[in-house]
Amino acid sequence: MTRSEENYLKTIFHLGGGDAKSITTNAIAEQMETKPSSVTDMAKKLSEKGLVDYVRYQGVSLTDAGVKTALSIIRKHRLWEVFLVKKLDFTWDEVHEVAEQLEHIKSEKLIDKIDELLDFPKYDPHGDPIPTKDGKFQERDEKLLSEIPINSQGVCVGVKDSSVPFLKFLDKNKIALGNTIKVLDKEDFDNSLRIQMEGKEMRISHQIAANLYVKKNN
């Protein structure tokens, strides 16, 4: 399994190709910042290997073997992210790039030991669930902050957008996983929210609220 093959499988999974849904070569190319023709080539190769189902002009979806491989890479990625944050004091906007490299290290023992060192975490620093060794995947049932009603509150458990600018914004505004956030008011005009977090009141835009997952507790 080459690094490139692994990256394709991971991307297809993230685009939803694990649920037998067909993902277009264009969508994959865009996500990976490559050309559709390159995706076609790789689709054939992965199909040969039994990791994807590929029908010309229709797109690709992951086979069971493909899902399994994708999950093992995602598992490694997310465990390394936890390691970087918890053991090496990386901030959550710094971890992705390094984890993209570490996820390709081939050693089952290594990742199992990292898992153990971290005490078998269930979520990565962005709140995304970490698949288990046997590929079980705990889906997130949380809601976006923008979707919970006024006067309800929840604990911040993850982000939808994990781009560096967004994470830096959260850092700067002291919005962190684990914080309790209460929605005080919504502004009809621009859908911005007035919230209370850790005792302080603040106003955040709809764009922010639509990218923050919370677990409701009232």
Place this chain on the structure above:
Amino acid sequence: MTRSEENYLKTIFHLGGGDAKSITTNAIAEQMETKPSSVTDMAKKLSEKGLVDYVRYQGVSLTDAGVKTALSIIRKHRLWEVFLVKKLDFTWDEVHEVAEQLEHIKSEKLIDKIDELLDFPKYDPHGDPIPTKDGKFQERDEKLLSEIPINSQGVCVGVKDSSVPFLKFLDKNKIALGNTIKVLDKEDFDNSLRIQMEGKEMRISHQIAANLYVKKNN
């Protein structure tokens, strides 16, 4: 800097090419289990980049820039080895293969944090010195166990041969770094040694003694 380029620089360094000594393409090919013609190709490429001096039919040696790069890779390799042993309970015969992969991870912050996490170790699990961040390299001044006189003793600080079979042998016979070993007697016939280690007496072959470094303390 590609992974392959890094591996060549590392190999050339280990073969002595850091001391302006010319290393033959054959020697490099043998060490890397590749063909001399492949080495020639890479020699040209690294020469273009100013990392080696290459004279046709004469061999290659590292430039200052080449030494610097080689040392940074060796530094990463050895720090990861320490990490695997100290933090993840790998045995010293298991670490090499994984460290060969980890040494190519590109993140200065990552390796500096690993260094810090390990409290800035000076030696790796085989007793090899770890270059500092600025490329300073503490040469080992220890002697081989086979070369110290009868009735002198020393602390085991490293191995010359770090192959898996040898390391497994040491593990099995409870010969570990830090043990104090005293040479009681030498057998003229086969150069085998009678030694005392951690209270117990045992006999070891010349081949073993010639691959164990000790720091004399009398």
Place this chain on the structure above:
DNA sequence: ATCTATTTTTAGATTTGTCTAAATTTAATT
């Protein structure tokens, strides 16, 4: 149902790192 715009694939080229086989250079021997 046909036409057109978009998507997707094919064909051929490129880069990196490798190989084999042939040619060349060096070194060793007489």
Place this chain on the structure above:
DNA sequence: AATTAAATTTAGACAAATCTAAAAATAGAT
């Protein structure tokens, strides 16, 4: 100094992963 053996390089090929440009298929609109 000539010859031979060994080491080294060159030339040409190949596989992986990518690209561009042209061809083919699909989907949407009338």
